Amino acid sequence: MRKWLIAAFGVLILNIPVQTAAAEExxxxxxxxxxxxxxxxxxxxxxxxxxxxxxxxxxxxxxxxxxxxxxxxxxxxxxxxxxxxxxxxxxxxxxxxxxxxxxxxxxxxxxxxxxxxxxxxxxxxxxxxxxxxxxxxxxxxxxxxxxxxxxxxxxxxDGSGGNEEANxxxxxxxxxxxxxxxxLPNESTPDFSVGEAGFLTETGQVFIEMTNNAHLIQGDILGDYIVTDSEDEEVFSGELAEFNMAPKSNIRYQIPWNNESLDDGDYTLTLNGSAGDDNFSVEEDFTIAQDDIEEYAEVNTPEVNEPDGFSMPIWVWILAAALFGGLMLVLGKKLNRPQAKEE
Missing domain, CATH: 2.60.40.10 (Immunoglobulins)
Known part of the structure; x- marks a missing residue:
């Protein structure tokens, strides 16, 4: 039995298609x-x-x-x-x-x-x-x-199964x-500023407002940041990758929440950086309310659609899994029992 399984597994491996790189189009x-x-x-x-x-x-x-x-x-x-x-x-x-x-x-x-x-x-x-x-x-x-x-x-x-209706x-x-x-022949004076911080419930990210208030491309914006809680303990930190801003534009720059837990409370975003030849340093407080966390969870939790008219309680799935596991255990013991030698 075991030799037959090994042979079948070998045939299966040999028949797995191997992908090759397509020629450049x-x-x-x-x-x-x-x-x-x-x-x-x-x-x-x-x-x-x-x-x-x-x-x-x-x-x-x-x-x-x-x-x-x-x-x-x-x-x-x-x-x-x-x-x-x-x-x-x-x-x-x-x-x-x-x-x-x-x-x-x-x-x-x-x-x-x-x-x-x-x-x-x-x-x-x-x-x-x-x-x-x-x-x-x-x-x-x-x-x-x-x-x-x-x-x-x-x-x-093409849909699976060769069914034309599945295409x-x-x-x-x-x-x-x-x-x-x-x-243009005019010269503009750089006018970059950083504003308030906050929390985006749609994406679960911290933001900090940035404004380029000049008719020029503000280049070479970079820096590092740290988010601390009300006890002044670090929650997470990171760096701003260098980027440019379009003339006369404003953004809420988004910073990923790089911590496995998201709790309501008061926080502080400290940002040190530079925009071109000018340095900047800001500390902005923001609050995450319980309602913010619930809204974020609601927006980002996927819905599971059940077929119309069909709903199976969770206990049925648990019982079925237990019965299947027991059956496989019994079959495994029978297959591994040594056969009696013929005299």
Whole structure:
């Protein structure tokens, strides 16, 4: 019996499929800037243009379709925001309490214009023009982007069991975001500040407000932090990875709760860091209420959907498991009992 099991296991192992790395696929769509004479020297991958306030200019993106089928993309201008976890993101609009543009920020999407759709024949390459207007502001940098998005396509994914009705239809799209930065002749003074701290019940993270109140990209923001409880005992600590902030933007920078327990109470976030050449050090108190913990648990606890009309009590599952375990124990003893030798 035991030899038969070993042989069967060996056959099973030999028939397990081995995955191999697929050959590199060609990029389906290539988009690259065609750099004009006023492109910032040494800057590649996006437009960084020296312009005067009110000046207008047309720049081009070269687009190449490497597929054997026609590709249609939607196109729209976008603003530059700061990501709540650091870095710059580009979207036509963002409706979130965790990232926003200040009231006097430049809405760069209003200064970029292009055709709403672009269609490329198989293997075709063409240049797509974008009109850029430099904002008339007393600032150093205006930042936005152009977003190209492939039209939603329906793809069938085979279901298990070979049942045609089990096939799944997937709607897929891909976005390409290319920055457009306008460098004005004015010079802005850095104006970075840190605000209040708090707790985000949606994600279970601590936040600290950060504001870049200047018409420039605030670079080189980094630091380290420690969260202590009301007894001044460390709860957790960590570092801010270096990041940039978009011009005239505000975020609630999110810090993961790096402790296995989450209790209600009063806490203090101490943050020491630097933004460019300026250092900063803050201590901000915040409170986590029991209601906050309950709301976080409610939002993040997955629901288990039972089939309609079917509900089995937990004691039935426990009893079934116990009976199955006992049965396997008896069978195991019988299989391992030595057989009598034949005379």
């Amino acid at each position: 060609e990029v389906p769509l290539e988009i690259e800037p065609v750099y004009p004479e006023n492109q910032e020297t040494g800057t590649k991958g996006y437009f960084s243009l020296a312009m005067d306030p009110g000046e207008e200019q047309t720049v081009n993106f070269r687009m190449t379709n490497n597929l054997d089928e026609e590709v249609t993309l939607s196109a729209e201008p976008a603003n530059a925001y700061t990501h709540p976890k650091g870095g710059i993101l580009y979207n036509p609009s963002v409706d979130s309490p965790n990232t926003r543009l200040l009231d006097d920020a430049v809405s760069m999407k209003e200064y970029l214009s292009l055709d709403e759709t672009v269609t490329l024949e198989p293997g075709a390459s063409e240049e797509v023009p974008v009109s850029v207007e430099a904002p008339d502001v007393e600032g150093q940098t205006a930042l936005g982007a152009v977003v190209f998005t492939t039209e939603v396509s329906e793809q069938e994914a 799944i239809v997937l709607n897929t799209e891909t976005s390409y975001k290319l920055a457009v930065q306008v460098n």
